[in-house]
Amino acid sequence: MTEPEAAALVAVPLPAGSLGRVPVGALTDRHGARVTFPLVSGLTIVPVLLLAPAKHSYAEMPAVSCLLGGGLGGFVPPLVLGAVHRGKGSYALGFMLLADLALAGGAYALVRMRTAGAATAGKA
Numbered sequence: 001m002t003e004p005e006a007a008a009l010v011a012v013p014l015p016a017g018s019l020g021r022v023p024v025g026a027l028t029d030r031h032g033a034r035v036t037f038p039l040v041s042g043l044t045i046v047p048v049l050l051l052a053p054a055k056h057s058y059a060e061m062p063a064v065s066c067l068l069g070g071g072l073g074g075f076v077p078p079l080v081l082g083a084v085h086r087g088k089g090s091y092a093l094g095f096m097l098l099a100d101l102a103l104a105g106g107a108y109a110l111v112r113m114r115t116a117g118a119a120t121a122g123k124a
Contacts, residue, residue: 009061013069021077047064050067051064081098
């Protein structure tokens with residue numbers, strides 16, 4: 001897998017998560033978090049199980065990543081922000097927590113991609 005392919009694969013869940021917030025948020029407003037969270041979590045199991053068979057196909061992997069990002073990104077950030085707002089009365093700490101989580105995930109992915117690139121460069 002080339003670097004642009006890996007970057008595209010990592011970036012696919014982000015817009016899917018952003019777009020997934022709209023329908024999941026509407027479902028949560030209508031039915032409540034106690035109903036929606038288990039439903040979305042249960043539906044997220046499907047793309048997780050599809051990751052193993054899709055790992056050898058670059059065409060299938062972005063589709064599975066898109067489904068995974070839509071399920072997780074559509075529910076987790078609003079849930080975190082709502083919980084922090086109820087506890088602290090402000091969204092600031094929730095945004096800081098999500099930003100730190102995104103930064104840590106990005107740093108981890110960058111290190112993994114660089115070490116994988118160094119390992120494959122040594123074989124060439």
